[in-house]
Amino acid sequence: MVKTAMARVLIIDDDGLMCKMLSGLVLNRGHEATCAFSLEEGLEHAEQQNFDVVFLDVWLPDGNGLEVIPHLRALPSSPEIIIITGSGDADGAELAINHGAWDYVEKTSSISQMALPLVGALNYRQEKRAHKQPVALKLEGLVGSSPPLQACLDLLAQAAASDVNALITGSTGTGKELFARAIHRNSARALGNFVVVDCAALPENLVESALFGYEKGAFTGADKATSGLIAQAHDGTLFLDEVGELPENMQRAFLRVLQERSFRPIGGKREIKSDFRLVAATNRNLEKMAQQGRFRQDLFFRLRSLVISLPPLKERNGDLLELALYHTARLCKRQGLAPKGFSPEFLRDLSAYDWPGNVRELVNVLDTALAAAQRDSTLFPPHLPPFLRAKVARGSILMKPVNGNGGNGEDFQGRRLSPINEVRKIVLAQVEKRYLQDLMQQEKGNIQAACQVSGLSRPRLYSLLKQYEICPSLAAKQAIDL
C-alpha cells in the first residue's frame, strides 16, 4: 500500500460519538482531523483551511449535507467527499454518488469499513498530484479562472488526451461549441476536420443525406455522389450539437455507426469506414429524456463516456469581469474602435444581472453597449440595453422595504405614483419573500421538505431563494433560536 503524505480531514456530523470515532480513525493514520457539528461550522472551516477529504453527514440540524457538495468541491482544495448515510439507506447512497461524492459509509459500519474510502480517496489525491503536469491547452475564447470553469478545463484536458466519446451539457450560451472545438484542437486529431452537425437546424428529411451522403441516382435530384458529414469527419472530430434533437430513426442508425464505425450512403451498396471522434452537446436533460423514452437509452449510454457540465455564467464567480474585458477588447478590435473602459456603475449593473443567456448574452449586450457608446472611451449604464437596466433596477427596488401605510396617502405625499403594474410586482415580491422565509424556518432549511410543502420544483425553489437572498441554513438556525 502506498504511504500517503499527511492529509487534512474535516468531519461534519452533529453526532459527537461519530465525530470522535472518525477523528480517532484519521489520527491513527497520521493525518489531521477537524470536527464540525453543523453545516455552517463545517463550511466555515472548509473555507478557511485546505482539506483533502470531508466526511459529511446528510441530516444536519441546519440543512442537508448533499446540498453543499458542489460548494465544497468548488473550493480551491476541491476535497473528496465521503457521505455518512443511515444504515441500509440505498437511496441515500445513490444520491450521494449522483451529487459528486467520492463514496459513502453507513453509520453502523465497522472502523475498518469506514477507513477504506478514506484510504482510497487519499491515494487517489496523492497519485493525481504526482502525475499532474501543467498542460498548456489551446484555449482560444475560453476565458476565466473560477473553480467551476477550472474543473471543466481539467475534464477538457482529459477528453483531449483520449478518444472517448464526450458529452458536453449546459444551458444555452455557456460555450458548449467552444469546448468541443478546444477538445478537437488539443487532441491528436487536430489536423483533421472538425465537422459540425447541427441536429436542431437540420429538417428531418435532410438528416440522413447530410450525415451519410448519397450515391448518384439515389433519389430525384441526386445527380452526383456526395459525401456525408460522417465521411468528412474521418480522422477528425464529429460534433453533434443539440444531439437531443436527433430524430428517433436517426438515433438508431447513428448508434450502429458508433458501434461499427462504418456506414452506407443512401443508395450505396458497400459499407464505408469512418474513423472519427465523437463529441456531442445538449442543453436538455438527456438522462431524463432517455428514461421517458424520448431518447434512446443505449445511445445515451454511449454518448456519456465523459461528461463535461458547463456552469451557467452566474455560477462562475469572478469570471464576469474577465469575460467582459476580453470580449470588449475583441469587439473593439473587430469594429476598429479604440479600447473602452468600464465605469464602476457599468460593472455594478453587469454584476447585478442574472445572465439567463450566459456568455452569449453577455457578448450581445457588450456589442449593443459599444454601438451605443460610439466614440465614448468609457462605458456607462445608459449604454446598456434598456431591458437589462430595467431588470437590474427592479431587482434593487425589490430588496428595499416598502412602507405599508398607503391608506391615508401619507407615503405618497410629494412623490409621483408608479404604474399599478410596478406596484403589484413589488407587493407580490414582498409576499413571496416572506412566504419563502417562513417556509425555510418551518422546514428547518430542509429543501426536500420545503419543495413538498410549497409544490415548487427544486430548481425553482433554489432560484427563488437566490433571488431573495435567503440562506436555508440561516433560516434553519433562526427556527432553532425561536
Add this chain to the structure above:
Amino acid sequence: MLQRKLLLYTPQAHKAGYRLEEAVAAVLPEETTEVVRTMEGLVRRIKRPHNGLEVAVIMATGRKKLQELQSLEQMLESLRTILILPDADPRTIAQAHRLRPRYITDIRSDFQDVAAVLKKMLASPDLPLAKPPSF
C-alpha cells in the same frame, strides 16, 4: 417591423446567386434579409455590430473565394453559417469546415435544402411556410 436576421452573401450577376436569392425569398420576408454582393461589403458588414443578425449564408464561387473567407473565421464566430461550396473536392470541404458551418451544400444545388434549413434555424410564427426540398 421584422428585424434583419439573415446576412446573405451572393456575388453580383451570378446564376447560382439568383437561384439562392429566390429560394431564400420563398421562405423569409425580404425585410429579414441583408444582402451583400462583394467580399469588401461582407467584411464591412460583419465588422459592424450584428444588431440581431443570427445567420450568414455565404456563397463561395471558387476556391480562391473560399480561401479569402478563412480570414473572416473569428468575425463569423457569433453567426451560424451556411456555406455554398464551389465543388465537392475533399480539400474544398476541409477548408469549408475550418469555418465551422452549420450546413454545407453545392453551388449546383437548387437550394431548397438551404431554404428548409434556414426556415428551421430562424423559426418564427410570423414567417411564411417553405416549399419542401426536391429530394
